[in-house]
Amino acid sequence: MSTPYYIPETNVPLPPKGAEVITTACDYCIVACGYKVYRWPVAGGHDGGPKAEQNAFDADFPVEALGPWVAPNQHNIVLHKGEPNHVVIIPDKDTKFVNTDGDSSLRGGCIAQKCYNPQTPTRDRLKSPMMRIYGILQPVPWDFALDIAAAVGNYVRTKHGANAYGVKTYSYQYIENTYAITKYALRHVNTANFTFHDTPSDVSSTPGFRDAGFDNFAPAYEDWMNAETLLICGTDPYETKTILWTQWIMKGIQNGQKCIMMNPRRTAGVAYAEKNGGLWLDVNLGTDLLVVNAIARVIAENGWQDADWIKNWVNNKWGSSSGFGQGTRNTPWQWRTTWGKFQTKGYDDWKKWLLAQDEFKPEAAAKIAGIDVAKIYKAAEWMAKPKGGKRPKTSIMIEKGFYWSNNTGNTMAISALAIIVGAGGRPGQVVGRAGGHQRGGQRGGKYPRNKSPMKVPGRRRRALDTDTWTMSGHTRFAHVIGTTWIQSMCGSQQLSKRFEELVVANPHQIRSYDKQDIIDTLKRRADSGGMVVINQDIYLVDPIGNRYADIIFPAATWGEETFMRANGERRLRLYNKFYDPPGEAKPDWWIIAELAKRMGFDGFDWQNSNDVAEESARFSRGSRKDFNMIKVAARREGKTLHQKLGEFGTNGIQGPVFMQDDGTLIGTNRLHDTTRVLPETGPAAGNVFNKKLTHFNSQTGRCNIEKSPWSLFSDYWEWMKPKGNELWCTSGRTNERWQSGFDDRRRPYIVQRWPDNYVEMHPDDAKQRGIESGDMLMVYSDRVPNLKETTLGVEGSDYSFSGQMKAGNVELTRAAVTGVAMVTRHIKKGIIFMDFLHTSQPANALEGRVVDWISGNYNYKMGVAKVKKIGTSPYKNSFRSMSFAPRDIT
């Protein structure tokens, strides 16, 4: 960990001529900019000089603006094959895609600081397996830790059933690792008690997209630039996927794009858009659906819808009802319990429904959303009104502020809006997610849905909610991989309390030196109703590792192993290893393989990460990042998959990847590309052509236009909305801090900028409460709703917030989180905003642990809290750390 005091450097070593150059991409956000690592030995002191002939950049120093400058934060010293080496890691100035100007964000720009170096705050990387013996995490050998974990894990799944073995894992941290983890958890352990880092159950993040037929990541980055009108909902890409903004959207705006941003905060991207003729839809939390449908209503009433597109690409009543084998029942909206709530007979039927809902009248919607109604009319006009007989090219981008506020409703509503403006299947006319993490998931097994006991009456089984399952004491063995679990979920403080009861307060703790004795103790823990916790991570995380884990496995990560991954336009790149992992740390695929082999599972005899990648390739077929043909090409050419992908360098190749007749590979610019012409002869050799290439992911290949009733959500919204002195409380990422801050808390400069969690608050709200910037605040609530047990009910109507309240299945709990006041003009009045995953001050504690009734996701971005001053932070009256200046300076 770092202190918030940073002393800047005033010089930096330059890579010499002949320094090794290794390509990679950034580890952090969805954009995955290409980077070059320059590596040269410390021994000998052969640093580069300032003249072009003296350094690896062939550049004279000082360099020009945009040139290959090296900031001190871009240099580090690492061990490579046991020897100290300098590394300078800067964005690739030669790359042709993604970060085309060699641009980078603050996060990726300083990624050299991620590397383990015992002289920096990275010194606390996990370096050996550990076991909690007599209450203290003590280093133990790999074999000792693995033998015990495997013995206890095997015992739990055979004695208590597969669903007693819970796996909570990241979804994104490289294809090789996610393949190994899902092969182990889903195919072999075969547990339904499985989910990813950002959701309590393994379900679709965007149910509305799923049902409409939109892939989350269909668009190409150039589409976001080429749109003439762009609606961005629930994110400011400048803050969280910077290069998507600076290299693509910002250039679009400079070319006259009208950028509409729906978001309660006016951060730098919003301010830039407004300054350049854009529009800010400053909505209240959870009211997005109303505004989206009001815009749609204006378009429909004026007849501005894209009639040709609708005629050709939207299902009519026959298309809507066509199914496969099981008739109309085989469509997701019907699986999701609310038959008839979403389905339409096509555009006219949808329009009839839309116009019949009074809450979608622009004046009504604007009132609840707290915005100027004129903005609704303006947005509708920009998005759909033809000018001189020509329609504007309109695209729509969404992200978590939007789809984690009213998960099902918002995604259904935005899909319908996209459809009527003709977005989704043409260049510059697209719809998709902006993205959070990179796309590194590759399933090695199928989720065993039929083993989930969670079922909605008369309908398909729903993926198991791992949080309520664990709260109910059914998880006896929790295998946690690269996630905080607790702070990442809603109602964190109740989850934490339950972990405490099941793990720490259980009498069966390791107090022995004998392996068998330890195994028996942990078995008794599980048998007694307690829970055993094992944790794979790169740092010791509090509390999941620090307080709860019985066994810790140290993981090797970015730069310490060679991996593959895709970005937000499905671009696959090789992330090369360039230095030694700390101590005995091992990549997650290796840890999983060692556990699996000890548990008697076959198919885990991989020698290296390429072996895992090659095995996983065939399971990618037909997916949005299908890379199977890269393996086929590699085999033909006598190369490995990693070698072949590595040849594409930082440019990479966009999935799905196909092989042409001459054996060369070609990527896919965008999915659902209705302008794309595929070979008439169909796919040759191993190529897989499927519907999503030129059509939509629906039962007919055309879009489903769906209803999005406010009533499915309005009871929760009404109950939740601030009462008395409460304020809306939401959270999200801030540009400078990535994720839980696992790396950023170890970067002195970032800790200087953001030493503690912060509470953004409008000046009027602050004044009312006697709060000034820099005050230390208590943010608290005594009505955080928590589901006691899994959803209870018989009738469809029981599956609502009011239904569960009535059934007595919602418990109101308390939460308290501290933070530093940041009184600022850039947030909407009535709303406070915090960093979403500051592990020591977890904002999610204040958000209701109640799943979206239709999808099973949490609506993380919608809570309420009271705020009071409890003192003064050290940052109020000193100048060294934090800044209280607003984020909307243009």
Place this chain on the structure above:
Amino acid sequence: MTKHLQKSSKSLPSKPLPSKKDHPAGKCLMSRRQMLFTSGVATATVMVAVSSSPEAAKVPAMVATYPRKLIAKLSQLKTDKPIGFEYPDEGAFAQSMVVKLGVAAGGGIGPKDDVVAFNYFCTHQGGDLDGTYKGDTKSLGACPLHLSTYDLTRHGILISGQAYQSLPQVLLELDGDDIYAVGVFGLIFGRYDNLQG
């Protein structure tokens, strides 16, 4: 290190001296880091030591290596009206500004501790921040290239944006009415060493 820095006690030419080959920059870096790590208390106070406060005495080695250059008169400064100057030399990216903020600031001099000076080039990709000063927020930016903004009351810390570090702060000394630039905190964009280009 000392040898290098002594060379720079006068204004340097924009291009570095050819003798660099014998004195690789890496060595400077390592030895300076060593100094910081071994000088505990001084490290923590080094950033406030720019005014005439008693801590100034604790960091003479770092300040003394830069030229002492007269850049403005205190009595001529008007609140929120920046004045440009070049420092630590007349080379590339030396353009800097001194401004009276009207509110106390980290490293500020004058009776109100409100006079500060900064280099004018964004530490992200070298965008020119001249003309972007905002009196209401006491900030520089947004950078025309990628929109970074900097808080001048807090040692030039990044407010929002993509820069890899704070804006380099020019350290000031007040002698009567004369304001002298005496050092720079943070590496100036484009350079590999503040004093050598």
